[in-house]
Amino acid sequence: MTIDRRRFLQLSAAGGGAVFASALSGCANLGLGGASDFYFVQMSDSHWGYKGADNPEADHTLALAVARVNALEIQPDFIVFTGDLTQTTDDPNERRQRMAEFKTIVAPLKVRDIHYMPGEHDASLDRGAAFQEMFGATHYTFDHKGMHFIVIDNVSDPGANIGSEQLSWLKNDLEGRDKDAPIVVFTHRPLFDLVPKWDWATRDGAAAIALLMPYRNVTVFYGHIHQEHHHMTGHIAHHSARSLIFPLPAPGSQEKRTPLPWDPASPFKGLGVREIEAKAVPATYEMAEFGLQKT
Amino acid sequence: MTGASRRAALIRIGRLFGLLSLLDIASDPLALGAEPSASAAREIPIVAQRFFYTPNVIRLRRGEAVVLAFTSLDFVHGFNAPDFGVRADLLPGRVTRVPITPMTAGTFDFLCDNFCGEGHEQMSGQFIVA
Numbered sequence: 120m121t122i123d124r125r126r127f128l129q130l131s132a133a134g135g136g137a138v139f140a141s142a143l144s145g146c147a148n149l150g151l152g153g154a155s156d157f158y159f160v161q162m163s164d165s166h167w168g169y170k171g172a173d174n175p176e177a178d179h180t181l182a183l184a185v186a187r188v189n190a191l192e193i194q195p196d197f198i199v200f201t202g203d204l205t206q207t208t209d210d211p212n213e214r215r216q217r218m219a220e221f222k223t224i225v226a227p228l229k230v231r232d233i234h235y236m237p238g239e240h241d242a243s244l245d246r247g248a249a250f251q252e253m254f255g256a257t258h259y260t261f262d263h264k265g266m267h268f269i270v271i272d273n274v275s276d277p278g279a280n281i282g283s284e285q286l287s288w289l290k291n292d293l294e295g296r297d298k299d300a301p302i303v304v305f306t307h308r309p310l311f312d313l314v315p316k317w318d319w320a321t322r323d324g325a326a327a328i329a330l331l332m333p334y335r336n337v338t339v340f341y342g343h344i345h346q347e348h349h350h351m352t353g354h355i356a357h358h359s360a361r362s363l364i365f366p367l368p369a370p371g372s373q374e375k376r377t378p379l380p381w382d383p384a385s386p387f388k389g390l391g392v393r394e395i396e397a398k399a400v401p402a403t404y405e406m407a408e409f410g411l412q413k414t
Numbered sequence: 415m416t417g418a419s420r421r422a423a424l425i426r427i428g429r430l431f432g433l434l435s436l437l438d439i440a441s442d443p444l445a446l447g448a449e450p451s452a453s454a455a456r457e458i459p460i461v462a463q464r465f466f467y468t469p470n471v472i473r474l475r476r477g478e479a480v481v482l483a484f485t486s487l488d489f490v491h492g493f494n495a496p497d498f499g500v501r502a503d504l505l506p507g508r509v510t511r512v513p514i515t516p517m518t519a520g521t522f523d524f525l526c527d528n529f530c531g532e533g534h535e536q537m538s539g540q541f542i543v544a
Contacts, residue, residue: 207532243529277529315496316523376535
């Protein structure tokens with residue numbers, strides 16, 4: 120099975136459209152014989168509850184994204200939300216209210232298999248307490264059609280640590296797996312040091328990458344930086360997704376990570392959701408020749 | 415191992431064996447944290463509160479050993495200066511001292527790296543090293 124980013128769906132005032140993107144380096148050869156093709160959708164960083172000039176349409180953007188996904192001709196097998204479902208608030212009741220409103224807005228999604236994970240806006244101020252009440256565990260695994268998915272929580276600690284306990288859990292989950300097994304990791308923050316001075320990093324992310332490194336077919340999808348970005352750590356590919364609230368500047372491109380201003384001439388520019396298509400690779404064969412007599 | 419982490423490891427070893435002056439000589443080309451003696455270092459008080467540092471522009475001299483003395487008023491803010499390879503948690507109710515010796519002139523960013531609320535992304539500052 121190969122997994123690649125087949126296309127991006129760009130939200131636009133005109134209704135948007137699918138944009139084809141070529142296969143990503145580092146994603147090939149996630150071989151899994153016998154499995155069928157499938158695709159899933161990544162949605163990220165909706166920041167429900169945000170109010171500000173960087174997205175004057177914030178009250179409608181998440182609903183628009185839901186409509187766009189529902190309009191897909193072939194529905195994905197599942198959807199993953201890679202964090203920052205809601206905009207942070209100091210008020211615990213308001214935090215839960217925003218999460219409840221988020222759930223109401225995404226409830227019309229036709230796809231019922233939805234995997235949620237928190238971002239720092241959802242979880243860092245209460246170490247994930249409200250998120251767990253409303254959505255469940257902050258780190259977990261699941262399997263789908265022969266592919267193993269690992270959700271890593273690098274936000275419930277406000278210091279962006281995965282933590283020794285979760286790293287142990289990750290180590291235990293990986294142990295015994297085939298080194299060629301296709302593994303997909305979802306996180307909110309980048310596991311690698313993208314721009315530490317913008318807090319685009321995970322403090323102990325290198326430890327997670329070290330645990331994943333022996334496995335030859337690992338791909339990481341994350342959010343947090345509100346834009347498409349692709350990076351390799353060795354053979355492991357890391358792909359960030361666009362947000363559903365406002366885009367942020369290219370990594371390190373300016374002094375501050377201030378949002379890109381809303382463009383009334385091109386509303387929703389830079390926002391979007393992602394399709395990821397997993398394809399079965401052609402079968403390969405290993406051959407051994409035997410003579411008629413044992414040697 | 416990155417330059418910063420290599421430097422931090424060297425400093426830890428230096429603390430053990432009293433080799434700090436040698437480590438300063440062996441420093442990376444960029445401005446990096448060091449371990450000045452407490453008596454020689456100028457102390458710079460900095461207040462951290464949601465969502466800013468006061469002051470947030472700090473002027474230093476190249477090669478000058480200083481101690482940043484943080485007081486956090488309301489949260490376990492972070493202090494992270496990636497170019498210096500130093501970070502610290504700033505616990506309210508105590509002064510957190512961070513020694514640094516910039517070895518290169520320039521402007522270097524620092525930030526709060528403990529998520530502290532809706533203005534967290536703006537909580538940052540700069541060292542200007544002349």
